[in-house]
Amino acid sequence: NFYNPDFGVRRGYPRIIVVFVDGWPSDNVEEASILARESGINVFFVSVAKPAPEEVSLVNDQDFMRKAVCKDNEFFTFTMPSWFSTNKFVKPLAHKLCSIDQMLCSKTCYNSVNVGFLIDGSSSVGDGNFRLVLDLLVSITRHFDISDVGSRIGAIQFTYDQRMEFNFNDHTTKDNALRALQNIPYMSGGTATGDAINFSVRSLFKPRTGSNKNFLIIITDGQSYDDVRGPAVAAQREGITVFAVGVAWAPMEDLKAMASEPKESHVFFTREFTGLAQFQQPIVRGICRDFTEFN
Numbered sequence: 001n002f003y004n005p006d007f008g009v010r011r012g013y014p015r016i017i018v019v020f021v022d023g024w025p026s027d028n029v030e031e032a033s034i035l036a037r038e039s040g041i042n043v044f045f046v047s048v049a050k051p052a053p054e055e056v057s058l059v060n061d062q063d064f065m066r067k068a069v070c071k072d073n074e075f076f077t078f079t080m081p082s083w084f085s086t087n088k089f090v091k092p093l094a095h096k097l098c099s100i101d102q103m104l105c106s107k108t109c110y111n112s113v114n115v116g117f118l119i120d121g122s123s124s125v126g127d128g129n130f131r132l133v134l135d136l137l138v139s140i141t142r143h144f145d146i147s148d149v150g151s152r153i154g155a156i157q158f159t160y161d162q163r164m165e166f167n168f169n170d171h172t173t174k175d176n177a178l179r180a181l182q183n184i185p186y187m188s189g190g191t192a193t194g195d196a197i198n199f200s201v202r203s204l205f206k207p208r209t210g211s212n213k214n215f216l217i218i219i220t221d222g223q224s225y226d227d228v229r230g231p232a233v234a235a236q237r238e239g240i241t242v243f244a245v246g247v248a249w250a251p252m253e254d255l256k257a258m259a260s261e262p263k264e265s266h267v268f269f270t271r272e273f274t275g276l277a278q279f280q281q282p283i284v285r286g287i288c289r290d291f292t293e294f295n
Contacts, residue, residue: 003041014103015041018093019068022083024051026058030067038288042070042105046078046093048086070105107211109288111145114152114168114212116204116240118196120220121157121187124249129273130186133219136245136276138181140217141174143284148172152212154204155181158196159189160225167204193224197231197258201238213291214240217283218258221247221273229257236260241290243283247273265289 002017003009017036036043045065061067069076075096080089096102117137121130137155144151152168165184171177197218205214216235232242244259246252246269259266265286268279 003039014100014106015039016044016097016103017041018044018046018097020046020048022048023055024059024062025064026055026060028060029064030061033068037070037105037292038108038110040106040108040111042076042103043068044076044078044093044096045069046080046089048080049082070103075102109213109291110143111147111150112212113144113287113291114154114205114214115140115144115287116168116200116214116216117153117155117181118193118200118216118218119155119157119165119184120159120191120193120218120222121163121189122159122191122220122222123188124191124222125186125188125273127186129221129247132273132276134181134184136219136280137217138178139277139280140283141177141181144174146172146174146177153177153181155184156196156200156204157184157187158192158199159187160192160195161187161189162196162199162203163187164203191220191222191224192226193218193220193254193258194226194228194231197228197235201231201235201240205235205238205240208239213294214238215243215287215290216240217243217245219245219247219276220250220254222249223251224254228254232258241287242266243268243286245269245276245279245283247271247276260290 003015033043045068047065065077066072078089141153146153154168155165157163157165166180171180200216235242242258242260243266244255246255255267256263
């Protein structure tokens with residue numbers, strides 16, 4: 001109800017909630033707090049006085065304050081012995097609320113990532129299946145807040161050669177990025193995934209600008225004619241998290257060689273191109289999980 005443009009929330013300003021509780025909550029605080037963090041809201045928790053004895057037996061999680069705040073670094077928590085002592089806490093709390101650089105949750109996995117798509121355009125894919133690949137990429141892109149100060153999307157298509165479809169600076173609105181993805185023409189050719197990874201690191205992710213976390217999503221339907229392990233390791237050393245999505249004849253060995261750790265959450269495979277749609281949510285969740293761990 002607060003953080004809705006219809007109710008006056010302003011773009012570009014930190015979003016902050018200060019929760020005052022007298023006693024301990026009896027419902028699930030952690031799930032709501034995760035939702036707040038993913039929405040870019042900095043949650044402060046001020047606990048006043050100790051819980052009544054009857055509250056202790058009802059509390060869902062006695063560690064609620066640590067799990068509720070934006071970050072568990074003591075910056076976002078206050079404990080006051082009673083309501084009569086609030087005056088001396090006003091200035092320290094106000095000072096923290098004005099410390100814009102400390103608002104770590106203003107950056108989220110939706111507004112602070114660079115997502116590069118490395119798309120197999122080889123002959124075995126075919127134009128019809130290529131459209132299904134683009135459908136997956138469009139559905140992933142819809143989740144992110146794309147702007148000149150937010151998340152960025154880039155795309156490269158590859159066969160034996162590589163073609164930069166658009167880089168991170170070409171489209172700074174979601175509508176433009178979606179339109180660009182939908183209009184990518186199919187190339188057709190061989191499969192040199194290793195060279196394509198090197199090209200993406202060199203041409204899409206460099207020079208590095210800003211503080212966005214970098215992600216590369218590789219979609220391929222076959223075995224590469226060149227080495228993929230070396231280029232993928234080099235990409236990860238550059239701070240790029242790699243997801244590998246395989247279809248049909250893509251060898252699991254290659255997918256695992258390209259993907260970041262843990263492999264089970266960064267490797268996806270389906271026999272049919274129609275099965276790609278199921279990977280939209282797991283990939284977005286994986287990006288958010290990796291982003292949270294990175295920060």
